[in-house]
Amino acid sequence: MQIRLGELAVRLGVSLRGDDEVVVDHVAQLDSAGVGSLSFLGDPAYRAHLARTHASAVILKESDAADARVPVLLSDNPYLTFARAARLLHPYPEVVGGIHPSAVVDPAAQVDPSAWIGPLTVLEAGAVVGPRVFVGPGCILGEGVEVGADSRLVARVTLCAGTRVGQRALIHPGAVIGREGFGFAKDGERWVRIPQVGRAVLGDDVEIGANTSVDRGAIGDTVIGHGVKLDNHIQIGHNVVVGDNTAMAANTGISGSTRIGRNCTIAGAVGMAGHLEIGDNVHFTGMAMVTRSFKEPGVYSSGIPAMPNADWRRNAARFRHLDELTRRVKQLETLIANMNATHEREES
Amino acid sequence: MQIRLGELAVRLGVSLRGDDEVVVDHVAQLDSAGVGSLSFLGDPAYRAHLARTHASAVILKESDAADARVPVLLSDNPYLTFARAARLLHPYPEVVGGIHPSAVVDPAAQVDPSAWIGPLTVLEAGAVVGPRVFVGPGCILGEGVEVGADSRLVARVTLCAGTRVGQRALIHPGAVIGREGFGFAKDGERWVRIPQVGRAVLGDDVEIGANTSVDRGAIGDTVIGHGVKLDNHIQIGHNVVVGDNTAMAANTGISGSTRIGRNCTIAGAVGMAGHLEIGDNVHFTGMAMVTRSFKEPGVYSSGIPAMPNADWRRNAARFRHLDELTRRVKQLETLIANMNATHEREES
Amino acid sequence: MQIRLGELAVRLGVSLRGDDEVVVDHVAQLDSAGVGSLSFLGDPAYRAHLARTHASAVILKESDAADARVPVLLSDNPYLTFARAARLLHPYPEVVGGIHPSAVVDPAAQVDPSAWIGPLTVLEAGAVVGPRVFVGPGCILGEGVEVGADSRLVARVTLCAGTRVGQRALIHPGAVIGREGFGFAKDGERWVRIPQVGRAVLGDDVEIGANTSVDRGAIGDTVIGHGVKLDNHIQIGHNVVVGDNTAMAANTGISGSTRIGRNCTIAGAVGMAGHLEIGDNVHFTGMAMVTRSFKEPGVYSSGIPAMPNADWRRNAARFRHLDELTRRVKQLETLIANMNATHEREES
Missing domain, CATH: 3.40.1390.10 (MurE/MurF, N-terminal domain)
Known part of the structure; x- marks a missing residue:
C-alpha cells in the first residue's frame, strides 16, 4: 500500500x-x-x-x-x-465474509456473515465464529469451539472440542489447541487415561506459533492470558495458567499445572516442571531448566554454554566428581587451618 | 452422562x-x-x-x-x-459407522462398516481400518496403512505408507507416524538419502501426542510397544524400539536405533543419543542428556537447575575451568602432604 | 524392483x-x-x-x-x-501429471502438466508448481509460492505465502515453511506484532522433516542453502541463513538472524541464540547450548551427561557454589604459597 x-x-x-x-x-x-x-x-x-x-x-x-x-x-x-x-x-487483506464451497460446515455451527471460512476447513457442531474472523484453509474447529472477533487462523489450525479463542488472535499453521493432555493413572504396569474434561481458553490478542500445542485442562481450564505470545513448537501442558503479556520463544515446554505470571519472557527451549509458581516479571534465558518456583521478579538462567569438545569432555567428566572435589577443598582448608594453628603454637 | x-x-x-x-x-x-x-x-x-x-x-x-x-x-x-x-x-461418543461424503477413500482401501471416516480425510490404496475405529477430520492414511479395532485418530493425523497401528490406539492431531527418517550417506560434501524401507509399528493401547513424530525404520521396523504413552512434540527416530508401558513426556527426542525397555518413564525434554540400550524400569528426569546406555533400573538425571542470572554467569564461567580447578586441588593436596612430611621430618 | x-x-x-x-x-x-x-x-x-x-x-x-x-x-x-x-x-513411484478432483486450485495458480496435485490440497493464487513435482494429500501452497522441478511434498505440507522451494526438495508431513516469525515491539506492557515481509527461500536438494518450521524473514529472507537437510521438529527463526549441505538433527532450534556456514552438522536438541555467526565445518554435539559465535571449524559441545539421580543431586547442588569454590581454592593457593615463603625464610 x-x-x-x-x-x-x-x-x-x-x-x-x-x-x-x-x-x-x-x-x-x-x-x-x-x-x-x-x-x-x-x-x-x-x-x-x-x-x-x-x-x-x-x-x-x-x-x-x-x-x-x-x-x-x-x-x-x-x-x-x-x-x-x-x-x-503491509496490511492483512480485508476479510471478505463467506464460506468456501469445499469447507465442511456442520448445520449447527454459527458463522458470522462477515467471517471467512477457507477451503477444506471443517466446522463441527456448535462451533461459533465471530465477526471478521479469518479461518484459512485446512483448519478444524471441533464441537463447541468459539473464536472471537477479528481473529486470524492462518491455515491448518486445529482447535479441539470446547476451545475458546478470544478476539484478535493470530494462530499459525500446525497449532493444536485443546487436545486431551497427558494424564494417566497406573493400574499395575499399565497406564489408564484420565479423561480431560477442562478446556483450553485463550484471551484476547493471543498469538500461537506454528506446530505449538496447548492442552486442555484435566479438570478446569488451561488459561492463556490476554496478549500472550507463543512462538513455534511450544508445549503447554494441562491446567497451565499463563499471565497477560507473557511471551515464550520456540521449543519451550511448560509442564502441567504450572502457573506463570504476567509480563514474563521465557526464551527458547526452556523446560519447566509441573506445579510451579512463577511470579510476574520473571525472565528465563534460553534452555533454562526450571525445577522450582520463582516468585520474585528477575532474570534466571541455567545451562552450560558450548565450548570446544575436548575442553567439554574434560570438564564434564570432572562435574561427576564436583561434590567430592568440594569435600576435598573443605579438607584442605581444615588441614591448613590446623597447620597454621600448630605453627603459631610452635612460634609462641 | x-x-x-x-x-x-x-x-x-x-x-x-x-x-x-x-x-x-x-x-x-x-x-x-x-x-x-x-x-x-x-x-x-x-x-x-x-x-x-x-x-x-x-x-x-x-x-x-x-x-x-x-x-x-x-x-x-x-x-x-x-x-x-x-x-x-465422560465417554467418547459411540462410533457410528460410515464415511463422510467429503472423505477421499481409494477403492482399494478397506473400511470396516462399523468404523467412521471423518470429513476431508484421505485413505490411500490398501489402507485397512478395523472395527469401530474413529478416524477424525483431516487425517491421511497412506498406502497399506492398518489401524486396529477401537482406535481413535482424533483429527489431522498422518499415517505414512505401511504404518501399523494396533488396537485401542489414541492418536492426537498433528502426529506424523512412519515418515522416512533421517538417514544419509555422504558423497563428498553432499548428502545422499538412504531410502527408508522399514515401517513404524505401534502395539495395542498406544497413545501418541499432538505434533509427535515416529519415523519408520531404515531397514526393519521402528517399534512402539503395547501400552506406550507418548506426549506432544516427541521425536522417535528410525529403528527405535520402545518397550511396553513406557511413557515419555513432551519435547523428548530419541535418536535412531536406541532401544528402550519396558515400564520406563522419560520426563520432558530428555534427549537420547542413538544406538543406546536402556533397560526396563529406567527413569530419566526432565531435560536429562542421555549419552550412554543405562541398563540397570534406577533414576538418572542431568542438567543444571535455573538460578539468578548473576550467579549463573559466575558459575558457568568457572565450569569452563573445572578440569583445571580439579588439577589445582590435586596440586594443593600434594603440596600439603609434602609440607606435612617435611614438618614431621623436622619435628623428628 | x-x-x-x-x-x-x-x-x-x-x-x-x-x-x-x-x-x-x-x-x-x-x-x-x-x-x-x-x-x-x-x-x-x-x-x-x-x-x-x-x-x-x-x-x-x-x-x-x-x-x-x-x-x-x-x-x-x-x-x-x-x-x-x-x-x-525402492524408487519413489513415478509422478503422473494431474490434479485430484478434490484439490482446490485457484485459477491463478500454475501447475506444470507433469506435476501431481494430490487430494484435498489447496493451491492459492499465484502458486507455481514445476515439472514432475509431487504434491501429496492435504498440502497448502499459499499465494505466490513456487516449488521447483522434481520436488516432493509428501503430505500435509504448509508453504505460506511467498515461499520459494528449489528443485528436488523432499518435505515431510507437518512442515510449516514461511510463517510470520516471532517479531514484536513493546508498547508499554503489550506486544505489537512487526509484520514479517520477507520470505522463506529454500535452495535445491533441501530436505525438511516432519513438523519442522522455517519462519519467513522479517525484512529480507530466511535462506536455506542447497543440500541442507533438516530433521523433524526443528525451528528456524526469521532471517536465519543456513549454508549449503549443513545438516541438523531433530528438536534443534535456531534463533532469528543467526547465520550458519556450509557443511556444518548440528546434532539433536541443540539451541542457538540469535544473531550469531557460525563458520563453515562447525559441528555441535547433541543438546549443545550455543550462546556465542563459533567461526572456526571444529567440534563444540556442552551439557552434563545423565548420571544416577543421587549423584546428580549432590553435584548439581555444588555447581551453585562453583564460583565460591574456585575462590576458596585460590585462597588456599595463596595461603600455602605464604606458608612456604615463611618456611623458607625461617629455614634460611
Whole structure:
C-alpha cells in the first residue's frame, strides 16, 4: 500500500521533518532500502547506515535526526512506530465474509456473515465464529469451539472440542489447541487415561506459533492470558495458567499445572516442571531448566554454554566428581587451618 | 452422562458408603465441586478440602473416609478408580459407522462398516481400518496403512505408507507416524538419502501426542510397544524400539536405533543419543542428556537447575575451568602432604 | 524392483565379483538378509555377519571381500553405494501429471502438466508448481509460492505465502515453511506484532522433516542453502541463513538472524541464540547450548551427561557454589604459597 508521509505521520501520531508528499510503499532495512522504502533507526549502533541510506523516509529518535539526509518521522520509540507503520504498509487483506464451497460446515455451527471460512476447513457442531474472523484453509474447529472477533487462523489450525479463542488472535499453521493432555493413572504396569474434561481458553490478542500445542485442562481450564505470545513448537501442558503479556520463544515446554505470571519472557527451549509458581516479571534465558518456583521478579538462567569438545569432555567428566572435589577443598582448608594453628603454637 | 452411585459402585467394583440413589454426572476437584460432581481424594495433603467439599460423592481410601460428609466410594487406588469413573461419566461418543461424503477413500482401501471416516480425510490404496475405529477430520492414511479395532485418530493425523497401528490406539492431531527418517550417506560434501524401507509399528493401547513424530525404520521396523504413552512434540527416530508401558513426556527426542525397555518413564525434554540400550524400569528426569546406555533400573538425571542470572554467569564461567580447578586441588593436596612430611621430618 | 547384479553394477559404476545373473529386489541388513536381499558391509565391526549372511549380494570394500561367500559389489564407499542401490531397488513411484478432483486450485495458480496435485490440497493464487513435482494429500501452497522441478511434498505440507522451494526438495508431513516469525515491539506492557515481509527461500536438494518450521524473514529472507537437510521438529527463526549441505538433527532450534556456514552438522536438541555467526565445518554435539559465535571449524559441545539421580543431586547442588569454590581454592593457593615463603625464610 502507498502512503504519503504527511498522511503516515498523522496516522502514526508522530511529527514529520521533510517533504510530506514523498510516498512510501514498503519497509526495508537502512542498508538495503531504496525508493519507496520506509526504514527505521532503533539501535544507535546502526547510525552509520543512516547517512548512506537510500530510504525514502526513516523513523528515528529526535536525537538521531541530525545525521539524516532523508525525510524523518520522529518517535520516542522508533521500533514501535515502525511496527505500526509496517502494518499500515503491509496490511492483512480485508476479510471478505463467506464460506468456501469445499469447507465442511456442520448445520449447527454459527458463522458470522462477515467471517471467512477457507477451503477444506471443517466446522463441527456448535462451533461459533465471530465477526471478521479469518479461518484459512485446512483448519478444524471441533464441537463447541468459539473464536472471537477479528481473529486470524492462518491455515491448518486445529482447535479441539470446547476451545475458546478470544478476539484478535493470530494462530499459525500446525497449532493444536485443546487436545486431551497427558494424564494417566497406573493400574499395575499399565497406564489408564484420565479423561480431560477442562478446556483450553485463550484471551484476547493471543498469538500461537506454528506446530505449538496447548492442552486442555484435566479438570478446569488451561488459561492463556490476554496478549500472550507463543512462538513455534511450544508445549503447554494441562491446567497451565499463563499471565497477560507473557511471551515464550520456540521449543519451550511448560509442564502441567504450572502457573506463570504476567509480563514474563521465557526464551527458547526452556523446560519447566509441573506445579510451579512463577511470579510476574520473571525472565528465563534460553534452555533454562526450571525445577522450582520463582516468585520474585528477575532474570534466571541455567545451562552450560558450548565450548570446544575436548575442553567439554574434560570438564564434564570432572562435574561427576564436583561434590567430592568440594569435600576435598573443605579438607584442605581444615588441614591448613590446623597447620597454621600448630605453627603459631610452635612460634609462641 | 448421569449415573446413580449404586450403579457406579457396581461398575467400578468398589463399595459405596452413603445414599445409592444420589446421581453424579461429571467430575470435579474437591474445592470446586458442586451438585452432581464426583471428586476424589488421592493425596492426603488435600484432606482439608474433604470436609468442605460440595461434591455429590468422593472416591477415597477407607482410611480417609472418616472426614467425609458426603457419600464415598472406597478404593485402594482412588486415582485409578477416578480415572475409570471419569470415563464412565465422560465417554467418547459411540462410533457410528460410515464415511463422510467429503472423505477421499481409494477403492482399494478397506473400511470396516462399523468404523467412521471423518470429513476431508484421505485413505490411500490398501489402507485397512478395523472395527469401530474413529478416524477424525483431516487425517491421511497412506498406502497399506492398518489401524486396529477401537482406535481413535482424533483429527489431522498422518499415517505414512505401511504404518501399523494396533488396537485401542489414541492418536492426537498433528502426529506424523512412519515418515522416512533421517538417514544419509555422504558423497563428498553432499548428502545422499538412504531410502527408508522399514515401517513404524505401534502395539495395542498406544497413545501418541499432538505434533509427535515416529519415523519408520531404515531397514526393519521402528517399534512402539503395547501400552506406550507418548506426549506432544516427541521425536522417535528410525529403528527405535520402545518397550511396553513406557511413557515419555513432551519435547523428548530419541535418536535412531536406541532401544528402550519396558515400564520406563522419560520426563520432558530428555534427549537420547542413538544406538543406546536402556533397560526396563529406567527413569530419566526432565531435560536429562542421555549419552550412554543405562541398563540397570534406577533414576538418572542431568542438567543444571535455573538460578539468578548473576550467579549463573559466575558459575558457568568457572565450569569452563573445572578440569583445571580439579588439577589445582590435586596440586594443593600434594603440596600439603609434602609440607606435612617435611614438618614431621623436622619435628623428628 | 528387481535388478540383475550385472545391471546393478553398471548403474552404480562399481565392479561385481560373482554371478551377474543373480537378481536382487530389496535391501536388508547382513544378519536379516535372505534371497533377493542386497546388503552392505560398512563398518568392519560387522564383518562377522558377512560369512553367515544369506544375502544375494553384498556391497563392501575390496579389503573385506575375501570373507564373503556371496556375490559382492566392490566400492570404496559402501554406504554411499548402498544408498544409491537402495534408491534403484525402492524408487519413489513415478509422478503422473494431474490434479485430484478434490484439490482446490485457484485459477491463478500454475501447475506444470507433469506435476501431481494430490487430494484435498489447496493451491492459492499465484502458486507455481514445476515439472514432475509431487504434491501429496492435504498440502497448502499459499499465494505466490513456487516449488521447483522434481520436488516432493509428501503430505500435509504448509508453504505460506511467498515461499520459494528449489528443485528436488523432499518435505515431510507437518512442515510449516514461511510463517510470520516471532517479531514484536513493546508498547508499554503489550506486544505489537512487526509484520514479517520477507520470505522463506529454500535452495535445491533441501530436505525438511516432519513438523519442522522455517519462519519467513522479517525484512529480507530466511535462506536455506542447497543440500541442507533438516530433521523433524526443528525451528528456524526469521532471517536465519543456513549454508549449503549443513545438516541438523531433530528438536534443534535456531534463533532469528543467526547465520550458519556450509557443511556444518548440528546434532539433536541443540539451541542457538540469535544473531550469531557460525563458520563453515562447525559441528555441535547433541543438546549443545550455543550462546556465542563459533567461526572456526571444529567440534563444540556442552551439557552434563545423565548420571544416577543421587549423584546428580549432590553435584548439581555444588555447581551453585562453583564460583565460591574456585575462590576458596585460590585462597588456599595463596595461603600455602605464604606458608612456604615463611618456611623458607625461617629455614634460611
